[in-house]
């Protein structure tokens with residue numbers, strides 16, 4: 145496993161290089177591809193060469209207890225075996241030796257050190273055996289271990305080759321998935337209209353709009369607007385930094401609640417792409433607790449094997465002699481090789497990661513998987529999570545005779561052009577449909593959970609929730625509100641000062657799989673709860689349609705987070721959300737799951753990203769997580785269990801009743817346990833839920 149980790153680091157170095165040299169993701173992939181080929185080529189070639197070298201060694205080795213009809217031994221054949229064995233030891237053993245060196249440098253001896261110790265002692269002992277037999281003609285003849293040594297190296301090369309292969313296949317599936325995440329910037333052209341441009345096509349000098357909660361697409365200088373920007377992802381500095389006109393913003397950092405326009409000063413290599421790559425890389429490298437457990441167990445086994453080996457050697461030396469004691473010690477070291485254990489977890493992880501990627505799940509934090517079996521509550525947001533978030537304007541009503549409906553829509557569109565909220569898209573498309581011209585409001589900022597504010601022709605306007613009106617003691621027609629809301633509309637009011645100018649009612653559709661998600665959660669004994677910033681009536685309507693009984697509406701972001709904490713007092717909590725208002729809850733929950741089409745802050749705060757934005761994928765994740773955790777536990781037992789039984793047997797614990805585990809038999813059992821672990825991992829499957 146350590147070996148694998150080192151190789152992954154190599155990949156990362158290569159990737160970074162590629163990243164510096166090239167400007168787009170396709171090039172980067174090619175370079176990564178080459179990197180993979182190179183590493184794989186090595187192990188693959190080493191395996192085949194070692195296998196070919198092993199055949200004559202087996203044929204020329206006198207095998208204890210087994211007399212094969214086609215054995216080829218001749219005077220001096222021992223020396224041929226010794227020479228072939230030496231070549232194989234140096235050539236095939238090299239990856240393990242360098243792995244052991246790295247482990248020892250980190251003062252964490254584990255799997256690679258054990259393998260090295262096993263094959264090293266076996267090699268030295270075998271050379272000694274050949275010299276003793278042929279030059280000094282000792283009696284009885286000393287058995288050499290070349291047969292075991294070479295098969296051991298071959299099996300281990302094969303294991304690592306398979307392991308790398310699966311891990312990498314999983315990795316490329318994850319890469320492909322990462323590309324599905326939106327990577328666009330909103331560019332403002334000379335005519336003042338905004339359109340989305342792929343990050344690869346973004347050019348220095350272009351003006352981009354950055355809305356609340358969005359990731360800044362590239363390094364840029366602010367032209368208009370102010371905001372507070374969270375640069376922690378880039379600089380590690382946690383506090384939000386206030387940014388005003390003329391300030392430099394860093395690509396990849398996350399915008400706060402203000403909207404601003406900025407002139408791009410650097411593209412391609414800058415922030416956001418690096419962030420996406422990081423996201424993917426972290427998804428591939430992040431270790432869960434069971435992976436760390438496997439590492440730790442391998443470490444313990446190292447000391448256990450060392451201790452048992454030396455102890456057995458000393459005991460056998462006193463009760464018998466060196467000729468008995470030495471092979472026993474070697475057998476312990478050889479058998480202690482926790483090969484199955486080393487593969488147990490990575491193979492499951494690789495398989496699980498690949499399955500996740502194929503099913504549209506980007507897993508950033510694998511520890512989240514281990515929490516699934518204790519899951520009690522699934523708290524979810526409404527807009528964009530259970531509903532499409534594709535709003536359409538159903539009613540547009542003027543509440544002040546000085547303002548025509550057209551003026552209301554124009555003002556609304558001006559405000560919303562700087563908003564990332566789903567309600568904004570509905571208003572903007574209505575304005576477009578009615579061919580209304582508008583200019584973007586200035587000084588726009590979002591009051592999360594409340595509304596969007598900005599200045600148009602020196603007057604400050606806001607498009608706000610009903611709770612804002614109540615808070616500011618502005619009167620409105622409650623009966624009208626109730627009627628429209630009961631139809632399932634999300635309502636927003638246009639206000640300026642203490643005047644309520646108009647009202648917009650927008651409708652949304654429930655996602656096709658939302659109901660399925662809720663009924664499946666209930667079937668699994670997980671209580672679904674809806675937490676929404678929207679009004680109570682609309683919330684009830686959607687909740688009723690999908691089957692949720694527990695609904696909390698008109699929540700501010702901090703209310704949602706507080707509720708997550710409250711539910712956590714009685715069990716593990718999953719939170720599913722998409723908006724700026726969900727980010728604190730996503731970070732707070734035991735498992736935070738963001739909708740892929742959601743805002744960048746939500747994605748950054750989550751453990752899991754549902755790339756396809758499909759509610760049914762939540763169930764896929766729960767199934768996958770349970771299956772993965774189960775396979776990992778099984779494999780850990782298979783892997784460690786072999787060692788727990790084989791080490792004492794090799795040490796001769798049953799010698800009093802006449803049973804000594806032959807090192808060869810041990811090697812065969814070891815390969816078998818490896819095969820079992822591999823097959824068990826490969827049979828991890830996910831049944832379709834859609």
Ligand SMILES: Nc1ncnc2c1ncn2[C@@H]1O[C@H](COP(=O)(O)OP(=O)(O)OP(=O)(O)O)[C@@H](O)[C@H]1O
Nearest residue numbers: 526527563565593594595596609635636676677678
């Ligand atoms: N950009 C905006 N345009 C219009 N109204 C807004 C805007 N932002 C917020 N609001 C008002 O504030 C309310 C709460 O918004 P918030 O983003 O917290 O929740 P939501 O998106 O409606 O629902 P959910 O929490 O389920 O996603 C909205 O229902 C709306 O009335």
Ligand SMILES: [Cu+]
Nearest residue numbers: 481482483484
């Ligand atoms: Cu092994």
Ligand SMILES: [Mg+2]
Nearest residue numbers: 525527528723
């Ligand atoms: Mg939402």
